[in-house]
Amino acid sequence: MMEKNKMKISEKTAFKTDDKDPPKNGKDYVVAARDFSVYYGNFHAVKNANVSFERGKVTAIIGPSGCGKSTFLRCVNRMNDLVDSCRTSGELIFDGINIYHPRLDIVELRRRIGMVFQRPNPFPKSIYDNIAYGPRLAGSIKKSELDGIVETSLRRAALWDEVKDRLNSNALGLSGGQQQRLCIARALAVRPEVLLMDEPCSALDPKSTSRIEDLIDELSGEYTIAIVTHNMQQAARVSHYTAFFYEGSLIEFGKTETLFTSPQKQATNDYITGRFG
Amino acid sequence: MKTSTRKVLDKSFTLTSYASLALMCLVIVLFLAPIIVNGIGAVVFRATVEHDKFLYETLGRESSGYREELEKSNAARKPLYEMMAHFEKSDNYGHLVEKINAARAQCLSKLESEADIIFAALDIEDSRERLEKVRAIADAAWSPYINEISALADDSLHNGGTLSAAEILKKQSNSLPGAAKLALNSLYEKKKLSFQQKSMLRRNFTSFPMSALAQNLEKLEQANAAYNSFKKGVAELLGPSTAAEKEKLNLLRQKYGQPRENLARDVFEQSVLHISVAEKDAEGRDVVRKVESAEYFKGTPVEEMISYMQKNMPQMMQYHWTVYLGFFFDNPYDSNIFGGIWPMILGTFYLTVGAMLIAAPLGVIAAIYFSEYAKPGRLVSLLRMCVGTLAGVPSIVFGLFGLSFLINTLRVSESKSVLAGAITLALLILPTIIKASEEALKSVPNSFREAALGLGAGKWKSIYSVILPSALPGMLTGIIISMGRAAGETAPIIFTAATSTGAALAVWEVFTQATPALPWNIYNMCSEHEMADKVQHVQYGMVLTLIAIVLTLNMVAILIRAKIQKKLKN
Known part of the structure; x- marks a missing residue:
């Protein structure tokens, strides 16, 4: 019964958010938030945010600690469901349907919106099994096909050359940077449309950071990427659009060059020039 | 606080902790040393030829040089x-029998030959004088016979042969009254005597030698009893x-x-x-x-x-x-005096493994529920409280529960059985397994859950494929340590599974049969066993075996944890 009641995202019918689609300005938005709020109990963590991720572009979300940027990102694939006291209001639309629709199939949503976490979190399994985990979930799959997916994913994550000889060794034996790229490869293996990255470089050294940034650059175009970062230089380097959150509110959202060179708001200016944060 | 004060405090604290650690080690050594030494003595010891004889004749094993x-x-x-x-030979004094019989015949014949003197004595008016006279005559008449038997008794006491001497004296005391009666009858025929006179004669001429015989016989019997006691000791040895x-x-x-x-x-x-x-x-x-x-x-x-x-x-x-x-x-033979402790070891194994087979799946499932599914609420906190209470219930209460509920109410078996004992032990260790497994599940980083869910795994799938494997070492440790506890528990199996004697059970018998088990038999053999002081080596041997089983289980737990952790961390 449960399964039948679950609505596939592809059956857009009941989910269509009728009258007022977000302003498109001739652009193709994959994810769009409209007056989206998140509460932890009584705490209003994200206040009426209006942010959109354009297809094939990189959107950076910046802001000081505790401003709600990670909370917002984790809502996009409903990872915040793990927090009992968390509830939302407003609309968060993915591919034309509301992510928080009660009958939405979360598993399918998460398969289409992949996520890379702050700390590398490979499973304590072999490198191969880590990558194969997602595809195997989708159902039985031929070994040759799986091998292909593993190789493609690792190549896309620029890790193939480093690990091709030891696919069966434990993933926990990799360095921190390699582990994070493995996590990216693992997320790519399920062929998501959107890739959410929650401060993916904060636990890494500068060299690994620059490799991940290169990787993000390569992946953009093919994937829609949203990246939360503390590092303003990083946001400036990798993203096309930047959203600035402050104390739960979206202060400013726009093209990255514009936001960093001529911010519209005083708070944005103060933050990017290092007055606080 | 001054630096010097702090240093003094630091040092005294360190010293105290070292001292308490040393004390603990000392106690363990003091406690374990005698058990280990005596327990090894059950296996390695100075045997006698009788040990090898037992092995050869009863178990069919011939030891080298037997x-x-x-x-x-x-x-x-x-x-x-x-x-x-030689000492016990029955005819030591065969040659003396004739002599004694001759002396007796001679004494009895005196009755006839001295009849007149006797009758004269009986006629004395004064009763005391009359008695003395009669006694003197009897004494004189019987003295050769009494001398013979006293000599025989003394000789045998000194030179051995009390057994055959006692035989002779017994025969004498059996035949003497008859012979004396015959002799007296011939006296009665010669003269008409009053009843009083007759009884006086009978008393003095019959009971007089009889009491001498009895005295000598008693001496001999005492000596024989002492010899038999000695002989019994030799046979025991x-x-x-x-x-x-x-x-x-x-x-x-x-x-x-x-x-x-x-x-x-x-x-x-x-x-x-x-x-x-x-x-x-x-x-x-x-x-x-x-x-x-x-x-x-x-x-x-x-x-x-x-x-x-x-x-x-x-x-x-x-x-x-x-x-x-x-x-x-x-198998043990004859109240553990001979043989080994195989049924006890096997019984402990059945009980422990049975308890584990029942408690481990239940415990792990309960832990998964508590850790992954339960939403905080009144019901869950009530359940948690129940688990906590269960952990605090004295083990004897579990035993009573097993008897009254499992055996008397549910009738899992007719009476005591390994099955009932294993279920009782399972209930006893269930809280420990739940707690340990829950801790193990909680120690799995949340990032694993997020990663699995983020890749589109359902809840059960993420638990099954990522969280359980990561929590496995902790769970196994908890389960194996609980097994150690189950192996050593006595109280729950007293009522439900343990017998003091019995053969080793086959696997299919565990559902209906009670079994001996190490903890219970240690108690039984030390306190209620009929030969408790003769089987000390078995007691220590069982204690050492039990300790070895529990320690081995704990070691295995540590090794498994170390191995899996190493594998997880590469």
Whole structure:
């Protein structure tokens, strides 16, 4: 019964958010938030945010600690469901349907919106099994096909050359940077449309950071990427659009060059020039 | 606080902790050392030829050099048995029987020849004078006979042969009254006597030698009882002297002598060098007293036997070091005096593994529920409280529960069975397993859950494929340590599974049969066993085995955890 009641995202019918689609300005938005709020109990963590991720572009979300940027990102694939006291209001639309629709199939949503976490979190399994985990979930799959997916994913994550000889060794034996790229490869293996990255470089050294940034650059175009970062230089380097959150509110959202060179708001200016944060 | 004060405090604290650690180690050593030493003594010990004899005859295992040993010990025992046979020989005094009978006939004939004197004495008016006179006549008449039997008794007491002397005296006391009656009858025919006169004659001429006989006989019987006590001690030490004698015995412990050197020495000291003698105390009550046999048998052939045994004990028993691994794999024979502890080990194994098979799945499932599915609420906190309470219930209460609910109400088995015991033990260790598994699940980083969910795994799939494997080492550790606890628990199995004796069970019998098990049998053998002080080596051996099982389980737990952790961390 449960399964039948679950609505596939592809059956857009009941989910269509009728009258007022977000302003498109001739652009193709994959994810769009409209007056989206998140509460932890009584705490209003994200206040009426209006942010959109354009297809094939990189959107950076910046802001000081505790401003709600990670909370917002984790809502996009409903990872915040793990927090009992968390509830939302407003609309968060993915591919034309509301992510928080009660009958939405979360598993399918998460398969289409992949996520890379702050700390590398490979499973304590072999490198191969880590990558194969997602595809195997989708159902039985031929070994040759799986091998292909593993190789493609690792190549896309620029890790193939480093690990091709030891696919069966434990993933926990990799360095921190390699582990994070493995996590990216693992997320790519399920062929998501959107890739959410929650401060993916904060636990890494500068060299690994620059490799991940290169990787993000390569992946953009093919994937829609949203990246939360503390590092303003990083946001400036990798993203096309930047959203600035402050104390739960979206202060400013726009093209990255514009936001960093001529911010519209005083708070944005103060933050990017290092007055606080 | 000043730096110097802080340093002093630091040092004194360190010192105290070292001291308490040292104390703990000392206690453990003091506690374990005797158990280990004595427990090893159950397997490695100085055996006697009787041990090998038991192995060969009952279990069909011939130890190396057994035949040679047997020959040597038989050769050493032969002189002793010969001495004993000579001592017990029944016709030592056969040649004296004629003499005694002749003396008796002579004494009785005096009755006739001195009839006139007797009648004269009976006619004396004064009753006291009359009695004295009659007695004097009887004394004179019987003295040769009494002298003969006293001489016989004294001779046998000094030179051995009390057994045959006692036989002769018994025969005499049986036949004497008849013979005396015949002689008296011929007296009555000669003269008409009053009833009083008749009874006076009968008393003095019959009971007079009878009491002398009885006195001598008592002396001899006492000596015989002492000798029998000595002989029993020898049989206990060496086993029955002949094969025919052995066949007649029912108990295995009577068929063989002492199998261990220390036991042999004890028996020699207590039952051969000392004997029990029945005596009357000042108030006339019978008491049994232990006396030194060398002192008691001084001057008799038994003294020679004792000194021979003292000299030749090692040859007779053939002491030698042996390793009896059968202690772990043999059934016990005759109240654990012989054989090993296999049924107890197997019973403990069944109970422990059974408890684990029942408790582990339940515990893990409950832990998964608590850790992954339960939403905080009144019901869950109630359930948690129940688990906590269960952990605090005394184990004897579990035992009673097993008896009253599982056996009497649910009737999982007719009476005690391994199944009922295993279920009871499972309930006992369930809280521990739940707690340990829950901790293990909680220690799995949340990032694993997020990663699995983020890749589109459902809840159960993420638990099954990522969280459980990561929590496995912790769970296994908890389960195996609980097994150790189940192996050592006594109270729950008293009511539900344990018997003090019984054979090793086959696997299909565990559902209906009770079993011996180490913890219960340790208690039973130390306190309620009929031969508790003779089977000390078995007691220690079982304690050591149990400790070894529990420690091994804990070691395995540590190793598994280390291995899996190493694998997880590459």
